[in-house]
Amino acid sequence: MKNLVIGAGLTGSVTANLIATKWNEKVIVIDKNNFVGGNINDYVDEQTQIHVHRFGPHIFHTNSERVWKYLSQYTDWHEYSFEPNVVIKGQKVTLPFNLNTIKQCFDKQTAEKYTKKLVDTYGMEHKIPILELKQTNDEDLKFIADFVYKYVFEGYTVKQWGLKPEEIDESITARVPIYISYDNRYFQDKYQAIPKNGYAEMIKNMLYHKNIQIYLNTKYQDILKENFDRIFYTGSIDEFFNYKYGMLPYRSLTFDVETIDCEYYQPTAMVNYPCDNDYTRITEHKHFLNEKSSKTIISKEYSHSFELGKNERYYPIKNDANSELYEKYLRDAKQLKNTYFLGRLGAYKYYNMDQAVLAALEFWDTIT
Numbered sequence: 474m475k476n477l478v479i480g481a482g483l484t485g486s487v488t489a490n491l492i493a494t495k496w497n498e499k500v501i502v503i504d505k506n507n508f509v510g511g512n513i514n515d516y517v518d519e520q521t522q523i524h525v526h527r528f529g530p531h532i533f534h535t536n537s538e539r540v541w542k543y544l545s546q547y548t549d550w551h552e553y554s555f556e557p558n559v560v561i562k563g564q565k566v567t568l569p570f571n572l573n574t575i576k577q578c579f580d581k582q583t584a585e586k587y588t589k590k591l592v593d594t595y596g597m598e599h600k601i602p603i604l605e606l607k608q609t610n611d612e613d614l615k616f617i618a619d620f621v622y623k624y625v626f627e628g629y630t631v632k633q634w635g636l637k638p639e640e641i642d643e644s645i646t647a648r649v650p651i652y653i654s655y656d657n658r659y660f661q662d663k664y665q666a667i668p669k670n671g672y673a674e675m676i677k678n679m680l681y682h683k684n685i686q687i688y689l690n691t692k693y694q695d696i697l698k699e700n701f702d703r704i705f706y707t708g709s710i711d712e713f714f715n716y717k718y719g720m721l722p723y724r725s726l727t728f729d730v731e732t733i734d735c736e737y738y739q740p741t742a743m744v745n746y747p748c749d750n751d752y753t754r755i756t757e758h759k760h761f762l763n764e765k766s767s768k769t770i771i772s773k774e775y776s777h778s779f780e781l782g783k784n785e786r787y788y789p790i791k792n793d794a795n796s797e798l799y800e801k802y803l804r805d806a807k808q809l810k811n812t813y814f815l816g817r818l819g820a821y822k823y824y825n826m827d828q829a830v831l832a833a834l835e836f837w838d839t840i841t
């Protein structure tokens with residue numbers, strides 16, 4: 474056996490698929506989980522037949538023809554445009570914060586005044602960071618920026634990153650834009666869709682090949698590495714090196730999944746709660762594939778610090794100290810022959826799904 478891929482997430486699955494199909498070489502894929510797909514795994518709930526996104530809502534979106542074409546070999550798609558809501562002062566309103574949100578948050582006259590000011594100043598279909606609005610001399614634009622900052626971003630950031638309001642670096646959070654548009658879609662990419670039979674099914678199709686053997690419930694630590702010519706590692710880079718320089722920090726999440734005896738719980742797949750409740754958001758899963766059932770399934774999402782052995786790694790915490798720590802591991806990684814570190818955990822980076830696929834495809838270009 475020549476090739477070992479650690480992790481049957483999106484990155485590991487693209488890599489194994491290319492080894493099997495392009496090189497026509499045998500490859501073993503292992504994963505510590507008892508399912509494939511890593512973070513993008515979904516499962517069909519037995520009672521309702523609804524696909525549940527196990528690790529939070531996943532909406533595929535890309536402008537990359539290459540990524541779209543590659544994945545489309547392994548799934549048909551259900552077109553889906555993501556139009557979430559955010560709760561402001563107890564009311565569910567449109568997110569991204571756009572001209573419809575302004576209508577929903579203010580009385581008619583005030584909304585018209587702010588809309589006219591934004592459109593006259595910047596023109597339609599532009600995204601303006603709230604930091605930029607704050608820096609103008611115009612009282613109305615400043616007011617809108619402060620409103621969005623207070624009701625949409627500050628509370629969410631406090632919960633999501635576990636920070637106190639004074640610890641939030643305004644120059645980072647205030648990059649978040651107001652969208653001067655009536656387009657309610659959260660993403661504007663050319664392709665926006667959900668795999669018709671779910672993400673796990675797409676991954677299974679990518680891994681279904683005579684050259685690929687999969688071992689689930691198997692940790693990298695339990696494998697005899699010397700039996701392999703090449704190792705493609707998509708786990709956490711600090712874990713690979715036994716945390717010799719210290720642990721890379723992450724934010725983690727937990728999900729409370731509930732089946733509810735009503736047809737729909739909320740009007741859209743996701744509702745954010747920046748200012749109320751302990752959870753950050755609620756996902757209602759049946760919206761993604763427009764699945765019909767007299768019941769529904771929701772997940773309440775809570776944010777925590779990552780603690781080894783207690784929960785999973787989700788979002789890398791980017792700052793200078795952590796980037797320096799990652800660089801130390803990367804330097805050691807580069808010394809190893811025929812061992813490659815890939816994916817969101819190998820690169821200590823937040824990747825959208827299309828970025829993870831593109832990074833894996835581009836890595837492939839460099840080794841062939």
Ligand SMILES: Cc1cc2nc3c(=O)[nH]c(=O)nc-3n(C[C@H](O)[C@H](O)[C@H](O)COP(=O)(O)OP(=O)(O)OC[C@H]3O[C@@H](n4cnc5c(N)ncnc54)[C@H](O)[C@@H]3O)c2cc1C
Nearest residue numbers: 480482483484505511512529531532693708816817825826
């Ligand atoms: C809450 C949340 C929501 C998201 N929503 C979106 C979205 O809407 N749209 C979008 O484009 N992207 C979204 N993403 C990003 C998306 O999840 C990632 O791009 C994608 O999962 C990256 O895949 P990966 O294979 O690199 O990592 P992973 O999915 O983490 O795969 C790594 C795999 O390696 C395995 N592994 C790790 N260590 C070991 C070990 N020692 N031994 C054996 N196996 C091991 C893990 O079990 C895992 O299966 C979201 C991410 C999060 C956290």
